[in-house]
Amino acid sequence: MALSAEESGRLAGLLAEHTDQVVQRWTELVATSLRGRLSQAELRRQVMELHASMITAGESGLTDLDAEAAAELRAVLAELSQGRARQGFSATETAASVFTLKDVLLELLEIRQGDGALRDFVAFSSFVDQMGLFTFETYVRARESLIADQAEQLLELSTPVVKLWEGVVAVPLVGTLDSARAQVVMERLLQTLVDTGSPYAIIDITGVPAVDTQVAQHILKTVVAARLMGADCIISGIRPQIAQTIVALGIEFGDIATKASLADALRHVLRLTGLETPRRQSRREL
Incomplete structure (x- = not known):
């Protein structure tokens, strides 16, 4: 329900006439709902900004929160909501x-008596409801x-590309590989x-x-894309369970090199580049 011009003026007058009382009481009630998670000074500043913007809007003939006269009030409410979201407050605490x-x-x-005070409270409450819903949304x-x-940040952190050796990079994948993550990997x-x-x-x-058909397709697409860039890919970490699953699903990796471990894959690459290091002799051989 929208405010009439007279109701808007009375709301602004009421708030302006009892500024200190309104700000003090409003701050106390909000502080109780937030349970001390925001400093008293910061909370009072926010309440004073809301209070001042409501008076300004009311004196400008505010009839609805979507009206042009409520632009400043909407901005203050939006700033409050966005700040609370960043600070980790709940939607209920914010509203x-x-x-x-x-x-x-x-x-x-x-303090007032009569139907006029009741009608004003109903109208004012309806407008506060609009403010609360706007804040919530x-x-x-x-x-x-x-x-x-x-x-997005976690997705980037979960798909690192590291340089293992000169001319050799690796992508250690952890967790489920879905379409979005596969795109980031590629x-x-x-x-x-x-x-x-x-x-x-x-x-x-x-x-x-686990490796299913979808995961395998993502891996194959990444390998093909890398080949188009002139790089050969080696897939490592093929455990027995994954190997059995791949065979059961009929997935073909073609001529793509696969290794059981990252160490085996790195050794394979070093051998291809002519940089293979001799294996450490066992104690029995010494």
């Missing part, structure tokens, strides 16, 4: 910082954006091949719990 204004307004209007969008950014591997000019790449799947 409660707005909804507690209802208790403050009720305490102020209880903005918080959710900010939180989703934050989670997406963190997921992009980072190709970029590293370009940056280092390495002719060999080792894709280690020791940390991949």
